[in-house]
Amino acid sequence: xxxxxxxxxxxxxxxxxxxxxxxxxxxxxxxxxxxxxxxxxxxxxxxxxxxxxxxxxxxxxxxxxxxx
Amino acid sequence: xxxxxxxxxxxxxxxxxxxxxxxxxxxxxxxxxxxxxxxxxxxxxxxxxxxxxxxxxxxxxxxxxxxxxxxxxxxxxxxxxxxxxxxxxxxxxxxxxxxxxxxxxxxxxxxxxxxxxxxxxxxxxxxxxxxxxxxxxxxxxxxxxxxxxxxxxxxxxxxxxxxxxxxxxxxxxxxxxxxxxxxxxxxxxxxxxxxxxxxxxxxxxxxxxxxxxxxxxxxxxxxxxxxxxxxxxxxxxxxxxxxxxxxxxxxxxxxxxxxxxxxxxxxxxxxxxxxxxxxxxxxxxxxxxxxxxxxxxxxxxxxxxxxxxxxxxxxxxxxxxxxxxxxxxxxxxxxxxxxxxxxxxxxxxxxxxxxxxxxxxxxxxxxxxxxxxxxxxxxxxxxxxxxxxxxxxxxxxxxxxxxxxxxxxxxxxxxxxxxxxxxxxxxxxxxxxxxxxxxxxxxxxxxxxxxxxxxxxxxxxxxxxxxxxxxxxxxxxxxxxxxxxxxxxxxxxxxxxxxxxxxxxxxxxxxxxxxxxxxxxxxxxxxxxxxxxxxxxxxxxxxxxxxxxxxxxxxxxxxxxxxxxxxxxxxxxxxxxxxxxxxxxxxxxxxxxxxxxxxxxxxxxxxxxxxxxxxxxxxxxxxxxxxxxxxxxxxxxxxxxxxxxxxxxxxxxxxxxxxxxxxxxxxxxxxxxxxxxxxxxxxxxxxxxxxxxxxxxxxxxxxxxxxxxxxxxxxxxxxxxxx
Numbered sequence: 001x002x003x004x005x006x007x008x009x010x011x012x013x014x015x016x017x018x019x020x021x022x023x024x025x026x027x028x029x030x031x032x033x034x035x036x037x038x039x040x041x042x043x044x045x046x047x048x049x050x051x052x053x054x055x056x057x058x059x060x061x062x063x064x065x066x067x068x
Numbered sequence: 069x070x071x072x073x074x075x076x077x078x079x080x081x082x083x084x085x086x087x088x089x090x091x092x093x094x095x096x097x098x099x100x101x102x103x104x105x106x107x108x109x110x111x112x113x114x115x116x117x118x119x120x121x122x123x124x125x126x127x128x129x130x131x132x133x134x135x136x137x138x139x140x141x142x143x144x145x146x147x148x149x150x151x152x153x154x155x156x157x158x159x160x161x162x163x164x165x166x167x168x169x170x171x172x173x174x175x176x177x178x179x180x181x182x183x184x185x186x187x188x189x190x191x192x193x194x195x196x197x198x199x200x201x202x203x204x205x206x207x208x209x210x211x212x213x214x215x216x217x218x219x220x221x222x223x224x225x226x227x228x229x230x231x232x233x234x235x236x237x238x239x240x241x242x243x244x245x246x247x248x249x250x251x252x253x254x255x256x257x258x259x260x261x262x263x264x265x266x267x268x269x270x271x272x273x274x275x276x277x278x279x280x281x282x283x284x285x286x287x288x289x290x291x292x293x294x295x296x297x298x299x300x301x302x303x304x305x306x307x308x309x310x311x312x313x314x315x316x317x318x319x320x321x322x323x324x325x326x327x328x329x330x331x332x333x334x335x336x337x338x339x340x341x342x343x344x345x346x347x348x349x350x351x352x353x354x355x356x357x358x359x360x361x362x363x364x365x366x367x368x369x370x371x372x373x374x375x376x377x378x379x380x381x382x383x384x385x386x387x388x389x390x391x392x393x394x395x396x397x398x399x400x401x402x403x404x405x406x407x408x409x410x411x412x413x414x415x416x417x418x419x420x421x422x423x424x425x426x427x428x429x430x431x432x433x434x435x436x437x438x439x440x441x442x443x444x445x446x447x448x449x450x451x452x453x454x455x456x457x458x459x460x461x462x463x464x465x466x467x468x469x470x471x472x473x474x475x476x477x478x479x480x481x482x483x484x485x486x487x488x489x490x491x492x493x494x495x496x497x498x499x500x501x502x503x504x505x506x507x508x509x510x511x512x513x514x515x516x517x518x519x520x521x522x523x524x525x526x527x528x529x530x531x532x533x534x535x536x537x538x539x540x541x542x543x544x545x546x547x548x549x550x551x552x553x554x555x556x557x558x559x560x561x562x563x564x565x566x567x568x569x570x571x572x573x574x575x576x577x578x579x580x581x582x583x584x585x586x587x588x589x590x591x592x593x594x595x596x597x598x599x600x601x602x603x604x605x606x607x608x609x610x611x612x613x614x615x616x617x618x619x620x621x622x623x624x625x626x627x628x629x630x631x632x633x634x635x636x637x638x639x640x641x642x643x644x645x646x647x648x649x650x651x652x653x654x655x656x657x658x659x660x661x662x663x664x665x666x667x668x669x670x671x672x673x674x675x676x677x678x679x680x681x682x683x684x685x686x687x688x689x690x691x692x693x694x695x696x697x698x699x700x701x702x703x704x705x706x707x708x709x710x711x712x713x714x715x716x717x718x719x720x721x722x723x724x725x726x727x728x729x730x731x732x733x734x735x736x737x738x739x740x741x742x743x744x745x746x747x748x749x750x751x752x753x754x755x756x757x758x759x760x761x762x763x764x765x766x767x768x769x770x771x772x773x774x775x776x777x778x779x780x781x782x783x784x785x786x787x788x789x790x791x
Contacts, residue, residue: 004628005266008643009586012593016335022582029575033315037308049271049307051228052297055288 069577072223072546075537076152076477078439080165082534084145085432087173089522091141092428094180095133096515102127106659109690110683118327119224120184123692124618128195134420135193137176139284142428144162144168144211146291147234149435153220154228154294156542160217164210171207186616187257190651191272193279194248198259201249208245210704212238216569223542227568229310232711233290235569236318240282240576247584248275254713255706258612262717265646266594269654272585280712281321288427289317289356292384295431296360298405299376309355316352319575335367353391360384375450379430382458386422390415405480406460408658410500411472414465419462421514429457429521442532449524457517471503479771480632488635493661494688530646597644600783602719603776605707605733606740610776612710613769614653617694622659645784648719660691667782672740673747697770702737704730734766740774741766 009015105112105123112121119125148165152158159165178200182188188195196204219227248271252493261268297304304310361384364371371377388651393415397406406412439446444450478496481489490496603611614620627633629640641664646652670678674685680698682691708726715721741762747751753761765771 004626004641005269005643008266008590008593009270012586012589015586016583018586020335022578025578029319033312037311040308045307046303048226048228049297049303051224051226051767052150052230052294053301053303 071541072544073539073541074158075539077148077159077162077165077536078534078538079536080159080162080169081145081149081435082439082536083166083169084141085149085435087169088138088141088145088428089432089518089525091133091137091176092425093518093522095130095138098126098130098133098510098519100508100511100515102130102506103504104368105692106690107501107508109692113683113693117693118697119186119696122617122694124621125184125186125616127621128178128188128192128618131193132179132183132195133176134553135279135283136179139288139420139424139428140172141175141290142424142431143283143287144172145435146295146431147215147287150230150291150294151215151234153540154224154231155218156224156540157218157222157223160214160221162215164214168207168211168214171203171210175203175207178203182257186618188615188618189251189259189261190615190618190653191248191268191275192620192656193276194245197257197651198249198251198253199256201245201251203246207240207345208296210240210244212242223544227308228293229304229314230290230293232314232568232572233286234294236314236572236576237282237287237290239276239569239573240286242283243576244275244278247523252713252716254709256399258706258710260710260713260717261651263650264591264717264719265589265649265652267591268642268649269646270590271584272652274584274587278321280419281317281473284424286318287444288424289313291431292356292360292380292427292496295376295427295434296363296380296384299374299380299430299434300364300367300370302363302367305359305365309359313352313355313359315575317356318572319578320352325344328559330744350392350395353394354388357384357388357391359622360621373447375444375454376430376434378451378454379433379457381425382454382461383423383426383430385428386418386461390419390423393418404630405476406472407628408656409472409476410468411476412504412657414468414472417468418461418465421457421464425514425518426457426461429453429518432521432525436528437532437679439528439538440532440534442528445524445527445531449561453524456520459510460510460514460517463513465506465510467503467506467510471500471507472738474499474503479636482632482635488632491636493636494686497659497690498688502631514657546718565665594643594647596647597642597784600645600647602714602718602721603779604736606736606772607727607779608710608714608776609702609704609733610772613697613773614776615651619663620655622652622655622657622691623661624655624658624777625662625664626654627662627664633662637662639784641781642784645781648714650714650717650719651776663777665781667778667780671747672774672778673744675777676744676770678768679773694770697773698765698768700769702769702772703765704733707733736775737766737771738762740771744771744774 101121102123148159175196179196182197182200183195187197189197194201215238219231251259252262253259263271293304293310361381364377364381371381396402397411397415433444433450475496478490478499483489625641627637627640634640646654674699678685679694679695681695682689683693707729711721711726711729715726744765745758745762748761
């Protein structure tokens with residue numbers, strides 16, 4: 001329904017910069033997240049996804065604490 | 069290695085769990101009542117025609133109860149359980165936990181009391197009046213404070229993905245609630261929206277769209293990321309996907325609003341990019357669904373005997389369907405048909421019953437045996453609940469989809485001569501009755517299942533012994549902030565909750581600002597129409613009764629620039645017509661016809677009789693009767709204050725007009741009352757004093773409502789309509 005009033009928004013002077021900024025920020029942000037996520041190591045992924053699992057979790061934490 | 073011993077607080081989880089079930093059942097029963105009102109309007113009018121049970125008043129009670137009481141308490145149940153365990157820490161403050169609990173129940177109770185009394189702001193899913201809005205804000209701060217303090221005092225390094233969703237939820241809901249709730253109080257129970265017309269609509273639906281995202285979706289995704297792996301006893305399918313899923317979801321949801329609205333002002337290359345992202349909009353939602361379902365890969369045999377997983381699978385499937393349908397509904401040609409019809413109702417119930425309902429049930433079936441240290445009382449009963457609930461969803465959704473198609477198509481149908489086939493709106497209402505009955509049966513099944521669950525869980529609780537303080541231990545981690553070399557960047561953020569919160573605020577705010585700023589400047593861009601004038605005091609009072617009775621639940625005030633609408637209702641609505649509408653009353657559903665051009669269409673006498681006995685005036689009408697408008701005196705004690713409030717909101721009444729308002733109101737009321745009485749049948753007037761009758765009617769609420777209805781859309785029937 002809002003489409004019928006959107007001419008009020010689209011005709012504001014200089015408004016085109018807003019969707020453009022948001023589009024660019026998003027694209028950039030998305031690209032960064034994507035590349036970093038792809039480059040994540042398997043061990044890390046495994047460790048993180050095991051957090052809710054009780055036994056696994058404490059084992060991982062113990063190992064880390066010992067390392068420190 | 070030093071190990072610290074502490075206890076998880078299960079009591080707070082139990083409290084919230086019971087609240088979820090009890091409010092859930094209440095909210096669903098209210099839903100069933102409103103559904104039955106549409107299916108059997110005559111019965112309700114004759115035997116249950118009470119003010120406080122009126123459709124327009126309790127339909128918002130249903131939506132608010134289900135969203136904020138059922139799902140709200142469901143969120144707190146899951147968060148209070150999983151947060152403690154994911155952080156290896158008790159909630160930071162028991163006091164705050166219980167303030168959170170009791171405060172939230174008091175807010176719900178105040179909604180249960182105020183909404184049937186007609187105390188409402190009329191902004192959908194944000195109907196509660198200003199004192200309750202403030203209470204919600206404070207309560208939300210209590211919740212956030214407790215959550216962040218717990219996060220800061222945790223005994224693990226990393227924040228699991230579920231917690232990001234909780235943080236995102238907290239941040240976004242705070243922003244949405246505050247921006248949408250700007251209102252100017254007139255009295256303790258009455259306020260006017262700070263925004264008007266187009267602007268009010270933009271803010272309201274920015275809120276509406278994102279409330280679905282951040283109250284019904286993100287917290288439940290968090291719960292899904294905790295409870296599905298727990299129930300399946302295996303980690304989530306892809307942690308990588310969950311990272312992408314999270315950031316894309318919170319960014320895109322907020323971004324989707326402005327994207328749709330500002331689309332045409334984008335240059336071509338950006339539009340193409342926008343199309344790509346529109347398609348990708350489905351991806352983060354489906355990313356979540358697939359991540360949940362694929363967690364069960366190789367463990368589908370477990371689904372057969374694990375009742376929690378069964379509920380979760382249906383929940384995820386419904387989530388997938390609803391999020392696929394959402395973008396579909398935003399397409400121009402689909403929306404043209406679906407808007408204002410029961411299609412929307414079907415869509416939200418696939419989400420509400422399927423996604424939120426089933427996930428909540430699955431979670432509760434898992435939590436009770438755990439907290440009460442026993443087996444579920446009856447697996448068989450739980451399985452029956454599963455099937456009865458699934459059947460309920462199907463029986464609810466399918467008739468509503470069909471009803472949506474049927475009515476949408478009937479509205480659009482033209483004869484070869486170019487006139488509307490169903491010029492009589494009532495024909496399109498009568499066609500829906502069988503679907504309304506079927507839908508009620510679907511709802512009844514769903515409630516029956518929920519009651520069965522309640523019984524099952526109470527029996528489980530009786531059988532077991534509740535562990536209020538669950539002992540746990542974790543190694544003392546002194547240096548949470550130390551990072552290891554070459555560590556993955558996201559882990560660094562995850563470890564620092566404050567930074568994480570700031571980042572999610574920024575992410576949500578970018579989308580928010582990019583939409584809110586144009587929305588705030590749009591006011592100056594709405595063309596004013598010189599013939600559009602502020603409401604007279606009587607019309608304003610009538611409008612407030614229109615709001616009180618929740619007329620917007622069934623009547624829109626927005627004629628779209630489409631042929632089948634303009635032929636039916638008249639000139640399409642112009643933005644400039646709504647500049648004095650605090651709040652806007654466009655509505656979102658047409659159970660009855662649009663009223664944007666109602667003014668002058670019918671006589672005062674017609675409205676008078678129609679309000680008291682709609683069925684006598686239009687045969688087959690399902691509108692509730694409003695006999696109290698004829699018997700109750702119009703409250704004019706606030707009229708002057710209301711005019712002053714409107715002046716504060718820049719509605720151009722002449723200076724000092726507030727003093728004159730009541731006199732003007734009485735004058736206009738007298739005119740309408742005289743007109744009505746002059747149209748009475750002579751034999752009605754035989755034994756009554758005409759003057760006394762006029763004096764009686766002119767004081768009543770009905771006169772104000774008629775004044776308002778007769779004003780609607782008449783301003784631009786006057787001269788200068790801009791093109």
